[in-house]
Structure formats: structure tokens, C-alpha cells
Amino acid sequence: MSALHPDDAEIRAVYAEYLAGWNARSGARVSAVLTDDGDVVGFDGSSTHGRLQIAADMRRLFADHQTPAYVGLVRSVRSISDGVAVLHAVAGMAQPGTGRLDPGLHAVHTAVVVRDGRRWKISVFTATPAQFHGRPEAVAALTAELESVR
Template sequence: MDQEMAVKKTYEQLIKAWNDRDAEKMASLFTESGESIGFDGSLSKGRKEIFSHLHPIFKDHPTAPFVTKVKEVKFLGGQTAIVRAIAGMIPPGESDIKADVNTHHTLVLENEGSGWGIELFQNTPAQFHGRPELVEEMTNELRQLLS
């Protein structure tokens, strides 16, 4: 498997872990010093803290699954990669993307020899204040993945 595919696979595993509500798997994809910045701005550092943050969320809340699209994979030398993706969420019991929670996903990954680990995952709201056409454009791009 080439490096770009391996990096994308790590991101896909992250999204699958979220969609499966699997805090342990999600945390395991990070490096020991990896950091996660959530949609609300909360910061978790290290696998243990990432797990401790996610576990009660998955246990106590019906989290919406992500629909995602990788927009870019960029390598900074041979050991570091950046992934930029867009994501939408389909609330439980619904069939369409809820546009007001669209997000940009940014990941920095490090090749740890045995595979790619996530050093940083940032989940940034894509609200495009004052530009509703950009919200609609992103939502429609993600909706195309639903069919």
C-alpha cells in the first residue's frame, strides 16, 4: 500500500471508530502524545485522555455518524502528513446531513514505523458566517456521497 493510501486509511479508521462509537479504537489511532480538538474546542492530550473524553460521550449520547470526504493529503517529508477533509453528520433517526454541524477535519499524522499515528486531529465548525451559499455547497458535496 502506498503512503497516501495508508494515511487515508488511518483517517477512515478514525471515522469508523467515531461512527461505531468506539472510544478505545479511536484513541488507539493517536500517537502517545497525540491531541484531539473537538467541535466545541475541547482539547484532549494523549491516548488516555482522548479515551476518557470520548468514552462518556459515546456511552451517554446518541452521537451522529460522520459522512466525510478527503480533500487533500500533503506530505511534509517522508514521516509527516497532513489530511484535510470535510465532514457532515446525519442525526440519529434522520436521513439527511444537518448542515449547521458541517466541519473541516484537519489531521497531522506521523509515520511511526509500524504505521501512521495521529499527532493532531482538529474538528473545526464550517459555519461560514454570512456566506450561506458556502454551507449549501459543502452540504451538497457531502450529500453526493449518500447515494
């Protein structure tokens, strides 16, 4: 855990808004917390550039797929330079219908967050699979930790 960033709560709130937009299956809400020239790299490696394109892609994704809901846990927020911070988090996804977290969908989230006027926005968001190959105890520990914050 890092020392608190001066705007720690605001930056964490931006991440929470991103997850809330995903969980509401709203491309508009997801993209609302991104910079106009933001980038998102998804769990599957797909990359999208630009807030408007991200919103459109998310709308299609949500229309075509029953996406699981995120459960996220921020690990740290730290300053990179004046007006730039990086947030590290872990996340799980609760399957529709069962509500159970699917360990195969655990991810490490990294967000580069920048001050845009008076508020913080995500400039780059990545979701990296947290598979912990060969370490089932690490998967089980992360699952238990995420279950505890639901």
C-alpha cells in the same frame, strides 16, 4: 487537490478508521489510530491530550450523548517532512433517526499524521466548524457534496 503523497492511501485509511471508530461510538477504536501523545481538539473547542485520556473522554461522550455519525471527504494529503503529513478533509454529521446531514455540524478536519514504526497514526486532530457565515450557498454546496459521497 495536491499531488498524491507516496502513502496517500494509507493516510486516508487512518482518517477513515478514525471516523469509523466515531461512527461505532467506540473510544477504543477512535484512539487506536492516535499516537500515545496525540491531541484532539473537538468541534466545541475542547482539547484532550494523550491516547488513553482521549479514549476515556470518548467513552464518556458516547455514553452520555447520542452522537451523529460522520460522513467525511478528504480534500488533500501532503508531506510536511519525512514521516509527517497533513490531511485536510471536510465532514458532515448525520443525525440519529433521520440520517439527514445537519449543516450546522459541518466541519473542516485537519490531521497531522506521523509514521509510527510501520504504520501511520494521527498526532493532532482538529475539527473546526464549517459555518461559512454569510455564505449560505457555500453551506448548501458542502451539504450537497457530502450527500453525494454517502
